[in-house]
Amino acid sequence: MKFTEEHEWLRVEDDLVVVGITEHASTQLGDVVFVELPEPGGEVAKDDEVVVIESVKAASDILAPVDGEIVEINETLTDNPALINEDPLGEAWVFKMKLADMSVLDGLMDEAAYKDFIGA
Amino acid sequence: MADLKKTPLYDLHAEFGAKFVPFAGYEMPVQYAAGVMKEHLWTRESAGLFDVSHMGQVILHGPQAAAEVEALVPQALQTLKPGRQRYAFFTNDAGGILDDLMIANRGDDLFAVVNAACKTADIAHMRAGLPTTQVQEITDRALLALQGPRAEAALARLVPDVVEMRFMDIQTHASDFGALWISRSGYTGEDGFEISVPADSAAALARALLADDAVAPVGLGARDSLRLEAGLCLYGADLDETTTPVEANLTWAIQKARRETGDYPGFARIRHHLVDGPARLRVGLRPEGRAPMRAGTPLFADEDATTPVGAVTSGAHGPSIGAAISMGYVGTAHASLGTPLWGEVRGKRLPVTVCDLPFRPSSYKT
Known part of the structure; x- marks a missing residue:
């Protein structure tokens, strides 16, 4: 699993990259009450705001971690946003991307580096 | 957060896993380990304990106190019976709201609880506006709110007589934690109490209440969602110096006699809004x-x-x-x-x- 400074995790699954938010991010957000997902099929650039997560406290964006195409979204989150708090690393994956160049993942943090980054 | 003040319950908050935020000059718990959602729901089904010590507690003393405060608020205070409390607001000359508050007749004096962010201004406003009444800010007391359907039973274990109190009653009770000034009120839409307690026994009182399984600590995050569900206004958000009580749909809080005639600030505009609609x-x-x-x-x-x-x-x-x-x-x-x-x-x-x-x-x- 790879991690970004925006507290996203990326996991390679066949030829796709699954993206979600980290446990640390979900704790910091607090109880999630609303998730706004993008339409699948769109090309996105790194740092585009692609998802809005609203917690009891505030709205936050999930940024596209890398360039690519969003091919699938987790529609379960629309009806059950609290899943982000319950299982952020598993059931609450947010979207899947197709990347032109998988090697960009090499530039991201591994788990040890991310733990270091959040001071865990 | 070096310049922020702490309430007497700060260490207790930390012990319960509080996440602190700066609020009106205080370091206040926005939530505890359970999180905003669970704390909110717990208050509705059991009892939540809130630290509201950042709010201003003020005693107004003097034979003319009620009459003089009536010159600052649209509420009727001379007819407020001893042992009773009322929701009120200070108005400005344009009929806008300077702050909303609770004011109680304790028999010998009036007791007001004002918003933390406004307390300095409110106290100055009262000192300037009350010619013969002594305005005493109480700084050696904490303020707790215990709210929810199991609040009565939880507090009655420590102060049995509170079961006799009705909504908006206020009484002083001797206790193991010193003299408690207890009102049956709150800001969550639930039955419950606000308890003014000597600062040096506040943590002991909070611990005694939290020892009851029905009671859990609740932070400012849930306090906000609870008051919003109850349709209650947050000063600075839903009310400010430009909103009149009529616009704010708070006409119910102005007693009838004071809608007709008034010698309080902004009466002309408030009267205009009452008659012609805002x-x-x-x-x-x-x-x-x-x-x-x-x-x-x-x-x-x-x-x-x-x-x-x-x-x-x-x-x-x-x-x-x-x-x-x-x-x-x-x-x-x-x-x-x-x-x-x-x-x-x-x-x-x-x-x-x-x-x-x-x-x-x-x-x-x-």
Whole structure:
């Protein structure tokens, strides 16, 4: 699993990259009450705001971690946003991307580096 | 957070896993380990303990206190019976609200509880406006709120007589924690109590209450969603110096005699709003979708309109409603129940309907 400074995790699954938010991010957000997902099929650039997560406290964006195409979204989150708090690393994956160049993942943090980054 | 003040319960908050935020000059717990949603729901089903020690506690002493305070607020205080409390607000010459407060007649004096962010200004305002009344800020006491259906039983274990109290009663009770000034009131829509306690025994009282399994600590995050569901205004968000009580839909809090004649600031404008109706009104708002419409969201009469007809002043997810809820001000023409409006969230117009307040019936022990 790879991690970004925006507290996203990326996991390679066949030829796709699954993206979600980290446990640390979900704790910091607090109880999630609303998730706004993008339409699948769109090309996105790194740092585009692609998802809005609203917690009891505030709205936050999930940024596209890398360039690519969003091919699938987790529609379960629309009806059950609290899943982000319950299982952020598993059931609450947010979207899947197709990347032109998988090697960009090499530039991201591994788990040890991310733990270091959040001071865990 | 070096310049922030701490309440006498700071260490207790930390012990219960509080996440602190700066609020009105104090380091206050926004939530504990359970989180905002669970704390909110626990208050509705059992009992939540809140630290509201940042609020201002003020004693007004003197034979003319009630008459003199009536010159600053639209409320009737000379007819407020001993042992009773009333919701009030200081108004300015334009009829706008300087702060909202609770004021009680304790027999020998009046006791006011004012908002933390306004307390310095309120005290100066009272000192300037009350010619013969002594204004004493109480700084050696903490203030706790115990709210929810099991609040009465939890407090009665320590102070049995509170079961006799009715909503808006205020009494002084001797206890193991010193003299407690207890009112049967709060700001969550639940039955419950606000307890003024000597600062040096505040933590002991809080621990004694928390020793009851029915009681859990609740932070400012849930306090906000609880008061929003109850349709109660947050000063600085839903009320400010430009809103009159009539616009704010708080006419119920102005006793009849004082709607007719008044020697309080802004009476002329408030009277004008009472007689002719205001141009805008505070209303409840129910977004159709799950997306919360937060404070500042502009409201439009239709999907393509370019000029807003109002704006949201408080908005969040209502945990006990299971949906997004908001309050805001809209032009009177758009304030009738059921009026469809559009709120603009992140550049998108989303449907929202004007609804009745509160979002959830209150359960005061009247």
